Amino acid sequence: MRTVVLTMKASVIEMFLVLLVTGVHSNKETAKKIKRPKFTVPQINCDVKAGKIINPEFIVKCPAGCQDPKYHVYGTDVYASYSSVCGAAVHSGVLDNSGGKILVRKVAGQSGYKGSYSNGVQSLSLPRWRESFIVLESKPKKGVTYPSALTYSSSKSPVAQADLWSTTTYTSSQNRPGADPGEMDSWKPGSVLLDEGLVPKEELSTQSLEPVSLGDPNCKIDLSFLIDGSTSIGKRRFRIQKQLLAEVAQALDIGPGGPLMGVVQYGDNPATHFNLKTHMNSRDLKTAIEKITQRGGLSNVGRAISFVTKNFFSKANGNRSGAPNVVVVMVDGWPTDKVEEASRLARESGINIFFITIEGAAENEKQYVVEPNFANKAVCRTNGFYSFHVQSWFGLHKTLQPLVKRVCDTDRLACSKTCLNSADIGFVIDGSSSVGTGNFRTVLQFVTNLTKEFEISDTDTRIGAVQYTYEQRLEFGFDKYSSKPDILSAIKRVGYWSGGTSTGAAINFALEQLFKKSKPNKRKLMILITDGRSYDDVRIPAMAAHLKGVITYAIGVAWAAQEELEVIATHPARDHSFFVDEFDNLYQYVPRIIQNICTEFNSQPRN
Template identity: 25%
Template sequence: MARIIINLTALLCFIGLLHHAKGANCFEKVADIVFLLDSSSSIRQEQFQDQLNFVQNVADNFKIGSNNIQVGAITFSDETKLNFQLNTHQTKPELKSAIARIPYVGGGTNTAKAIAYAQEKMFTPENGGRAWAAKILVLITDGFLNREHYVAAHQEAYFAKFDNVTIMAIGVGSGVQDKDLEGLASTPKEKYVFRVNDYQALNTLRNELSIKTCQVPPQQDQSSEENLEPEKQPRKFCGGKPADLYFLLDSSNSIHITDFDRQLRFVSDVIDIFDISKSHTRVGVTLYSDGIHPVIPINNDFDKDDLKYRVSKLQRLTGNTNTAAVLKYIREYGFRDDIARPDVAHIVVLLTDGKSTNTLQTEMEANLAHKAGIYVFAVGIGNMASIPELMAIASDPDESFLFKVTNYNALRHLRNILAIKACTVEATPNDESVQNDFACGIYSPRDTMFVFDGVTLGLEKSTILRKAIGKIAKNMGLESRHDQRVGVMSEAYGHNTDARLSEIRDQASFEERLGSAKGGKLRSLLRKLRHHAFLPNNGGRSSAEHVAVLFLDERTEITPRVIHEARRTMFKIKLYVIVVGSEGSIPGANRICSSPADEHLMYVPTYDDISLSTVSIAQQLCDA
């Protein structure tokens, strides 16, 4: 008997809810509702008609008018098509007639573009949007073409929800996953996510959707941050957040000077949100194009006003987009132990409006940055920014760390969103396995010879290289893998300071065997390397891969004879070049290393930085 009473009560409640959906209370609801209707080729003409019937039936549940509920409609496929604005049809018969006339289009599925259009255009005052009305987006979809399309749609949905648009996501069929719908819809998910098996079943949602629509609260006054939810108050939410944050700003040829200035204003706006101090948030800025230009170090002593002023005075560079190089630089030097704080979040915000010069290298460097515990936010600007590459650059999940805006003006919409996202990340413990004990992934015998001109460099720099080579060799598995042999050649003519491949089995042996050298030039070093280094009586093995690592600095001159000798050497030996100096400081360095140059040519800014680069050098030697 109790069960009957409970069920009867539930039935009465449900009837009451239906009455609420059609009754006086809901008729007094003030809301702006935009329907996003899938018109892609994945649905048939009759299924599209089922969508239109559903929208008409939902409209029947409301009082339509400028003081009550207004309805707009958009169809989307490859492109977004506006069917009518919120204020176009102010009577129910006129609205239902307009819905019935919406044409089917066909094509692909660009849900992201439709959501962006709705958020940016549909709720504006000139198109009927009312500041006091609830803003509601009803999205009907049967799936996404691929992961790239889903990430883009999720991001646009996040922007819309941050702008206080309530999104109701309706999934049709088995082609759309629950997690996809949950990523698009407002919270709580159980209130705003709907599922049906097919388009004919949409009408079963008519009353439930109407009830949920009636329950959406009206707009609050957004003129003051005090009226926002706590998670949308960036200064309160982020003010005391301790973090080390770098902005990596694209300064390539593709960026107009006015757009570069908009990047700077965006950086200044984000800085304005944080408490800038040595104990709270510290901000550094690096520009990148062909080369890397650290313009504001993270360990600066500037207060907020001074920091913003210095950002505003930065000058645009020119060149290509070497994204891999700037990620490598920040990982190796930006967050090194003597600069970054170990107990705070390490964050990078990278802005770009194009594809990098080397996608594979960029993806590799991004992966190394992630493994090093660096949170990377990737911001793509304009149509030329590659979503797949941004997905590789951004930390996981992409939905939280990837942003794409249509142009530089739109960056201003990211200010609060990006700041709040950055505030949610926590410091990650230093991964000792990545930083200090890298395991080389070599699965075949390899003989590696390290080469430098000890006489030209002098004792101090030669000593630095000796210690660094020992660390590199250890990270390559010298002490744990007996199929790896490592040797050193530091003079062009003599033999007393060289170490044969078969002689050294530990790091200390390098430093003991390498003494002062007695003269030599680069061309002679290369000739000696080619003729003698890998001979059997010097420990070389015919069954092993032969690799040489050549250290140079800015005093090195690459002559035609050197290039000729290097090319002859590369017929037998895989040749890496490590330049101690800025990128481009040795013209022709890319002509004396194996191909492709971006895998076999490395740059270390100064000799002081070499010991900090031994892990990444070992990684590149192993990976390639």
């Protein structure tokens, strides 16, 4: 009996084991048959903004063609969430214009999004935004699940929200419903809350809720485009010209803290379409450019440049004293009047002139050109920086990026007035017997060291020199030499005269022989060097110099009278008079004199 029971138990156990093994095998087969769901990458359009997607991190696929400037991008590397996701991907270099997959990660909002041009996309600047994002290559992290479908924010009408907020007054984050404390710290009266952040009420429009850029601070220029509206250009070429203007307006990132741009069209006579303060952002400026119509007439470029010099760059038209003035002149073929004199006056007013010439005269047309080589005569440097020549109108678009780069390169805008390129400087040098031959050479070296600091040319700083004893001698006038090497050679050739010390008569002589021939719009600087007390009175001549607007620096050596130096010097005397015990110490004052000249210049309006 016991044996039978044991046999039955063994059978039951054996059956259980068989069932167990069979079940495990069945589960494995079932597991093999059940495949994990495949991850589907969501696709978005070029105009989708990161702020509309709620997911903090996601992978998406962008289509081709997102390089188009209509898909606005704000920032560099880190982008404001008001940006086009795919546009930012192209700008960052993660994608090219053919599209593809990207990884997007949300990060905290920032202050001061900086615009830049990269990979064919011009991003814009933005003062602040509540949320940012970065774009990476689509390499998923291990263990991170990315959504196959994106979650979008509510489609409530932003305008309705704006109206709601603008009719209610809130003073702090504590009594505003749904306020983000960090965001509300920067709340200002007259601002409205949208899904993406705070926007000043005046920036709202029923047409567009896009944030308005303050402009690129690295390109703070006042720019006038002089466009060719003459009959000979034709309607098709005129449209191509306007297209370049619109592209420049987009690339520059127009705004009150950056570049401002106006447009003047010329034909028989010039006319301003809009000035510097008419349109304060790239979007409005592009719209205005599209509405410009052709005027017709001749191609009177010289008349147009004169018009811009006299009328365009005024405070009433939005000109800013701290921003360089730039004029870009576009010419189809050649002008029907002369440009050299008008351009010279413009440059001497501190205007940087760029010329874009398209096509030009054929061999059988050159007889009709009024002023051969007109572009080189118009610009202040003939090194190619200020001029572009385009063989065909259909290649005009190729000038866009080099033009934008050059007009924004404020360090190289050499025609703009600075303390080093906008003066007529007359040296009045004591050649009396007490100086001596050796010390006189030291004085000339001091004059050389000062001169080297300035930009010398006929349209920049000009140098003249007078030597005096009892008598006076004009060594060279302002119009004698127009290059730095020639001036330095001329200073070196000045011969020591020897005699008495009539400083008052020397000042009068310099006013008559040097500064009377100074150009009206030049700053006039007199730098007088003497080693002793004058035999004649200096007070009346010094007063005459001051009344005529000549800024006078008096440098005394050894036996020079300090009170006399202070009478000669422009007020305040502490900034314009200097004294050294020995001639060999003169060199020490070069940096200080240059600094004082520039400090005084920079305290005045630039243009």
